[in-house]
Amino acid sequence: MLMPVPMPSRLMIFLAYLISLLLSIFLLCVLKIMHPQIASVFDEAENRYLKPDEIKLIGQYVASMPERLDTYRNLRDREPEIMQAVVDQLEAEFPQESEENLERCLKNALLMLRYCGLSLLVNDETIVQHRFLDWVKPLSQAYETKAVDSKLYRLLNQQLSKALSPKQMGYLSPSLSLAQDGLLSQTAKR
Amino acid sequence: MLSQIERLSREVDGRYASDAELTFAIDYVRSFNLRVQTYQKLQEIESMLVQQTYSKMRTLDPTVFDSAGTDISAKWKRDTLRVLRYVAIAVLMDDADTFRERLLLWFQTIMRAFSAQRSCNLTYQVMQDVIKQSLTAPQANLVCPLLELSRRTLGTIA
Amino acid sequence: MVIATELQNPIKRKYPKKHNHYGFRDFFQFDPDKGTIIDWNEGQNILTTEDFIVGLVEGLQEEVGDASAATMYTIGCEWGQKDAFFFEKWFEKEFDRNMRQTNLLFLLETWWWPFTAQGWGRWEVDMGDRKQGFMFVNIFDSAVARTLGDVGKPVCYLYAGLFAGFFTELVKKQLSCIEIQCYSMGETYCKFLLGGQDRIDAAAFWMNEGATARDIEKRLRTGDMLR
Numbered sequence: 001m002l003m004p005v006p007m008p009s010r011l012m013i014f015l016a017y018l019i020s021l022l023l024s025i026f027l028l029c030v031l032k033i034m035h036p037q038i039a040s041v042f043d044e045a046e047n048r049y050l051k052p053d054e055i056k057l058i059g060q061y062v063a064s065m066p067e068r069l070d071t072y073r074n075l076r077d078r079e080p081e082i083m084q085a086v087v088d089q090l091e092a093e094f095p096q097e098s099e100e101n102l103e104r105c106l107k108n109a110l111l112m113l114r115y116c117g118l119s120l121l122v123n124d125e126t127i128v129q130h131r132f133l134d135w136v137k138p139l140s141q142a143y144e145t146k147a148v149d150s151k152l153y154r155l156l157n158q159q160l161s162k163a164l165s166p167k168q169m170g171y172l173s174p175s176l177s178l179a180q181d182g183l184l185s186q187t188a189k190r
Numbered sequence: 191m192l193s194q195i196e197r198l199s200r201e202v203d204g205r206y207a208s209d210a211e212l213t214f215a216i217d218y219v220r221s222f223n224l225r226v227q228t229y230q231k232l233q234e235i236e237s238m239l240v241q242q243t244y245s246k247m248r249t250l251d252p253t254v255f256d257s258a259g260t261d262i263s264a265k266w267k268r269d270t271l272r273v274l275r276y277v278a279i280a281v282l283m284d285d286a287d288t289f290r291e292r293l294l295l296w297f298q299t300i301m302r303a304f305s306a307q308r309s310c311n312l313t314y315q316v317m318q319d320v321i322k323q324s325l326t327a328p329q330a331n332l333v334c335p336l337l338e339l340s341r342r343t344l345g346t347i348a
Numbered sequence: 349m350v351i352a353t354e355l356q357n358p359i360k361r362k363y364p365k366k367h368n369h370y371g372f373r374d375f376f377q378f379d380p381d382k383g384t385i386i387d388w389n390e391g392q393n394i395l396t397t398e399d400f401i402v403g404l405v406e407g408l409q410e411e412v413g414d415a416s417a418a419t420m421y422t423i424g425c426e427w428g429q430k431d432a433f434f435f436e437k438w439f440e441k442e443f444d445r446n447m448r449q450t451n452l453l454f455l456l457e458t459w460w461w462p463f464t465a466q467g468w469g470r471w472e473v474d475m476g477d478r479k480q481g482f483m484f485v486n487i488f489d490s491a492v493a494r495t496l497g498d499v500g501k502p503v504c505y506l507y508a509g510l511f512a513g514f515f516t517e518l519v520k521k522q523l524s525c526i527e528i529q530c531y532s533m534g535e536t537y538c539k540f541l542l543g544g545q546d547r548i549d550a551a552a553f554w555m556n557e558g559a560t561a562r563d564i565e566k567r568l569r570t571g572d573m574l575r
Binding site: 038039041042045046049050055058059062065066069072073075076079111114117118121122127131 | 192195199202203204205206207209212215216218219222226229233271272275276278279282283285288289292293
Binding site: 043130134 | 359362
C-alpha cells in the first residue's frame with residue numbers, strides 16, 4: 001500500500017488518503033521506464049553488442065544521475081512546505097470556491113508534482129503523459145478547474161523556484177511544463 | 191538497474207522514494223565505468239571465451255557434446271554465445287533480474303526438455319575459470335556471479 | 349481468442365523468430381489507447397485479480413452446488429481442446445515445423461510458456477510412465493489454489509480439465525485428469541494424474557480411501573488396478 005508523506009494541515013491528510021485510494025486503481029497502467037532507447041538494451045542482446053553511441057547515451061544518463069537524485073530528494077523533502085504555502089495562498093485567492101473543488105485541484109497538483117519527480121529521476125516524460133495526464137485531464141475538464149489550476153500552477157511554480165536551484169528547476173521544468181500545459185490546454189481528447 | 195527502476199517506478203506510485211530505495215542508483219553510478227570496461231572486454235574476447243571453454247570441456251568430458259550419437263558442438267556454441275551476450279548486457283546494466291526473466295527461466299525449461307543440464311552445469315563452471323584468467327579481478331567479480339546464476343538455473347536437475 | 353489484425357508488438361515485428369519472448373513486456377503488448385492487451389500469439393488478454401477467481405468459484409458454487417467441480421472441469425476441457433488448435437497454428441508458424449514432428453518435451457514446454465507468462469503458474473511434466481498410459485503434471489503456484497488458500501480439498505478443476513482437453517487433442521485418445529495433490533490441501537505444489545478413465549477412476553477411489561499422491565503413484569506403477 002502507499003505511504004502518504006506527512007502533511008501539515010488536515011486538508012493535506014485527507015488529500016493523501018484520497019490519493020492512495022485512487023492510485024491503487026491505476027497501478028496497472030503502461031509502465032515505460034527511462035529513455036525508451038535505454039529500456040530496449042536487452043532486446044538486441046543475443047544479436048549484437050551495443051554501439052559506442054548507445055553506450056554513450058547510457059553514460060549521459062548515469063552522469064546526470066547525481067544531480068537528478070539531488071533534485072528529486074530536494075523536491076521530496078521540501079514538498080510539504082511548498083504545498084502548504086500554495087494551499088494558504090490559494091485559499092486566500094479563492095474564498096468563494098468550495099473546499100471540495102480546491103481539494104480536488106490541490107490533490108491533482110500534488111500528484112502532478114510527484115509524477116514529475118519520478119519522471120525527472122528516470123528521465124522519462126512518458127510517465128507524465130501516461131500515468132498522469134491521460135486520466136487527470138479528462139477529469140479536470142469535467143470539473144472545470146481551469147481557473148483554479150491556472151492560479152495554482154503560478155503559485156506552485158513560484159514556490160518551486162524558491163525551493164530548488166536553477167539547475168534543479170532545469171531538470172523539473174520539462175515534465176512540469178508538459179503536465180501544466182497539458183492540463184490547461186483546451187484541446188479535446190486526442 | 192533497469193528492473194530496479196521499473197520496480198521503483200511501480201512502488202512509489204503517487205509518493206516519493208525514500209533514500210534507502212534510491213541507494214541502488216548511487217551504487218550503479220559508482221560502478222558504471224567498471225561495467226562499461228567489462229562489457230567492452232567481453233565483446234572483445236567473446237569468441238576466445240567460447241572456444242577456450244569448449245576446449246577445456248572437451249578435455250574434461252568429451253561425451254558432453256555427444257547427444258545420442260549426434261555431435262551437438264555447433265548447437266552448444268550458439269546457445270552458449272547467446273547466454274554470454276545476455277550476461278554481458280546484464281553486467282553493463284547491473285540487471286540479473288531481467289536476464290533471468292527474459293532468457294534464463296525460459297532457457298531452463300528448454301534445456302530440461304533436451305536433458306542438457308549436465309552440459310550446462312559444466313559449461314558455466316568452466317567458463318567461470320576461463321573468465322577469471324582472462325579478466326581483471328574486479329571485472330571477473332561482475333561476471334562470475336551471473337555465470338554462477340546461469341549454472342544454477344540451467345545446470346541443476348530439479 | 350480474438351485475433352488482432354495489425355502486428356503491434358515492436359519486438360515481434362523486428363524479431364519474429366525470437367523464441368525467448370516470454371518476459372512480461374515481451375509477451376504482452378499493452379495499448380492504452382485501445383485498452384487492449386495482445387500477446388505474442390495475437391491472443392487477446394484481460395487482467396484479473398484474485399477476486400475474479402473467487403467470484404468464479406463461489407458463484408458457481410452458489411448456482412450449482414456440488415456440481416461446481418464438474419462444471420469447472422468441463423470448462424477446462426473445452427478450453428484445453430480449443431487451445432490445442434490455437435497452439436498448433438502458432439507453434440507451426442513460429443518454428444516452421446509440424447507439431448507432431450517435434451521433440452515432445454520441447455513441444456510441451458513451448459505450449460505451457462504462455463500460461464506461465466499469464467500467471468497460471470510454472471509446471472513440470474513427468475512422462476516417465478507414458479508407455480504405461482499415464483503421466484503426471486506438477487503445478488507450482490496454481491492461481492486457483494493460491495487464491496483460495498488452504499481449504500482442505502483439491503480446487504484446481506480448471507487445470508485438470510485443461511490438461512485433459514489439451515492432451516486428448518494432442519494424442520488423439522480420450523484422456524482424463526485428476527488432481528491428486530493440491531496446495532489447497534496444505535501441500536507445497538499441485539500434482540495431476542493424466543490417463544485413461546479407468547486409471548482416473550482408480551485414483552479417485554484411492555483418494556477417497558485416504559491415499560496420498562505418493563501412494564497413488566506407487567500403486568499405478570506396480571499395476572494395481574480396481575477390479
